[in-house]
Structures are given as structure tokens and as C-alpha cells.
Amino acid sequence: MRYKAKKRPSEISGSPRTKPAEVRLDELMSAAEKLFLSQGVEATTVNEIVESANVAKGTFYHYFSSKNEILEALAKRYTERFLESVQKAIDGCSPDDWEERLRVWIHANIETYVKTYRTHDIVYTAHHHHDRANQAKSAILDQLLEIIEGGRLAGIWAPNQPRIVALLIYSGVHGATDDIIASKTTDCTSFARNVSDACLHMLPRITAPKK
Numbered sequence: 001m002r003y004k005a006k007k008r009p010s011e012i013s014g015s016p017r018t019k020p021a022e023v024r025l026d027e028l029m030s031a032a033e034k035l036f037l038s039q040g041v042e043a044t045t046v047n048e049i050v051e052s053a054n055v056a057k058g059t060f061y062h063y064f065s066s067k068n069e070i071l072e073a074l075a076k077r078y079t080e081r082f083l084e085s086v087q088k089a090i091d092g093c094s095p096d097d098w099e100e101r102l103r104v105w106i107h108a109n110i111e112t113y114v115k116t117y118r119t120h121d122i123v124y125t126a127h128h129h130h131d132r133a134n135q136a137k138s139a140i141l142d143q144l145l146e147i148i149e150g151g152r153l154a155g156i157w158a159p160n161q162p163r164i165v166a167l168l169i170y171s172g173v174h175g176a177t178d179d180i181i182a183s184k185t186t187d188c189t190s191f192a193r194n195v196s197d198a199c200l201h202m203l204p205r206i207t208a209p210k211k
Helices: 021-039 047-055 057-063 067-091 097-123 135-153 162-182 189-200
Strands: none
Touching: 021 057, 021 067, 021 097, 047 057, 047 162, 047 189, 057 067, 067 097, 097 162, 097 189, 135 162, 135 189, 162 189
């Protein structure tokens, strides 16, 4: 991919560069995302993207060779923002309360997905979802696995196969959220609580020995 910012003169003749390259790139991607959401990827042209972003067409091709490349960049940005949103929620928890951290991870995943599923559906094609080397899935799964391992090391629960449990929770949360999106449910709180309860059953708690 060729969407990393590079220093270069302004492509608009006589127009001084007033924004950092990273800002211009982000605005270009945001313009594409907005158009993709409103009229679809296939119906959107590069000309419409650059017009909406108020940049020269050469600016687009400086960063991207095609709409497919900007979709890949949008997918990466979507994952980064998704992870940041979930991590911010987790960081508000007590560092040693692993059950709370898991519940918050689940709630934040559900809430963020419900809010952003339209962008999710655009940037992640059917092929991407069945890609067994899906980097976005791996990043979110690692975030979950860190919580499960933390609880295991703290003696809270004792899963025999932490990664398998993480995979089941990840897939279950994603699938359950698809269900409430389809039913147009807007209040995620009670739903997330129920999903959390179900997921915690997959993590057998360590019982203190009787005295």
C-alpha cells in the first residue's frame, strides 16, 4: 500500500501547503468514507472523492493507486479506532478487577460495533471476513486474550484453553451484536450485560478451598 504521507510540494498550483500531510490524508480518507456510506463504493468515483476533500486528483494518486487501496486504508483506520475506543473503556476499570475488565471489553465491543457497523460493512468485505490471516480480528482477539490471561494469572478463573475461549467469546460477541443490529436495538446496556453473563460461564472460576 502507498498511503503513507510523504513530503512534497503542493499539487495545487500557486496554493501554499497549509495542512500537514497526515491531516490532508485523513481528510481524504474521511471524504471517501462519507461518500461510500452515502452512495456506495462502486458508485463513488475518484473525482468525487477529491472534490469532496478539496484536493487535486494527483493528491489521491500520491497516496493510493485505486479505490481498493483507500478501502484497505479505511479498514486499518477503522480497526485502530475500534481498538482505541475499547481500550479507553478498559482503562477506566480497576487494574486488578478482571471480571469488570472483561465485562467492559464486551460492552465496549457491542456499543462500538453498533455505532459503526455501516463503516465496518463497507471496509470489511465478505472475502476479508473469511481471511484466516485477518489482522483486524487478531488485534482485537489479542486485546481480549490479555484480559483472560490476566484473570488466569491472578487466580480468578482457570480456562483449560485460554485462546479457544477467547475465540469463542470474540465470535459470540460479534455474532450476537449482528443480531441486535438486525433487530434495530438501540439500548445495548442490558443486552451487553446478558452477553457478559453468558461469556463468563465459559471461564470457570477458581473456588477457594474450604477451611
